[in-house]
Amino acid sequence: MKFLTKLFKFICGILLLPFCAGAVLALWKVILVSGSADMIWITILAGALAFVLIYLFLAKPVWIYVFGHEMTHALWSWFFGGKLHQMRVTSGGGHVLITKANFITSLAPYFFPVYAVLIVVIYGLGNFFWDWSHYVLIFYFLLGMAYAFHITFTIHSLKIDQPDVLEQGSIFSAVIIFLGNILVLLVGIPLLSGKTNVSTAFHLWVDNSMQIYNYIINLF
Numbered sequence: 001m002k003f004l005t006k007l008f009k010f011i012c013g014i015l016l017l018p019f020c021a022g023a024v025l026a027l028w029k030v031i032l033v034s035g036s037a038d039m040i041w042i043t044i045l046a047g048a049l050a051f052v053l054i055y056l057f058l059a060k061p062v063w064i065y066v067f068g069h070e071m072t073h074a075l076w077s078w079f080f081g082g083k084l085h086q087m088r089v090t091s092g093g094g095h096v097l098i099t100k101a102n103f104i105t106s107l108a109p110y111f112f113p114v115y116a117v118l119i120v121v122i123y124g125l126g127n128f129f130w131d132w133s134h135y136v137l138i139f140y141f142l143l144g145m146a147y148a149f150h151i152t153f154t155i156h157s158l159k160i161d162q163p164d165v166l167e168q169g170s171i172f173s174a175v176i177i178f179l180g181n182i183l184v185l186l187v188g189i190p191l192l193s194g195k196t197n198v199s200t201a202f203h204l205w206v207d208n209s210m211q212i213y214n215y216i217i218n219l220f
Helices: 002-015 017-034 038-057 062-079 103-110 114-130 133-158 163-168 170-193 198-219
Strands: 084-090 093-098
Touching: 002 017, 002 170, 017 170, 017 198, 038 133, 038 170, 062 084, 062 093, 062 103, 062 114, 062 133, 103 133, 103 163, 103 170, 114 133, 133 170, 163 170, 170 198
Parallel strands: none
Antiparallel strands: 084 093
8 A cells, every 4th residue: 555655645746847847937938027125135135145144164953953843744744634743843853743744744844944034024014013023134135045945955964864854755756846836936036026926826727737747748
């Protein structure tokens, strides 16, 4: 049964590859449309560069990453109606005991930038209740740092054989992680820049993907 499940996921991963290509094309178009929001992207990139320098030249905040990783498992389990029974976090690794588990709860830490989302939530609440608009550049800078944190530590952790990934199958996991990260950008960039909207980004994704699928079908 386990073999059949992995085989099914492998086939799904292969079938989703054109959807990955469609996502890249959609993201590129969204970036081009949003490119005129110079101040936003310069500040975000400055924050990202600041974290990369911290990552390269100072002690890596591994414990913070592990905590966020395990909390993301727990958050997505809660989203699906589960509960957190136990969590262990050390700089050498972590573990959670949750009541609802599926491929999304397993792979979510690799595509869901939990600290970036936390910064968005905090700023959004602060701006709603106390008008933090004059802190917007600080928000963009911290968001850039948090997203760079997610990307660098995701790459770092995936260099090691991860039980979450091995359990779901390498091909299937890679596709889901890739699509999840693209999805975050297709939602985040329109919301930040205001130059397009999320529904347009999703329509671009679907349209591009369908064109690629049709092209492949016509080859046969």
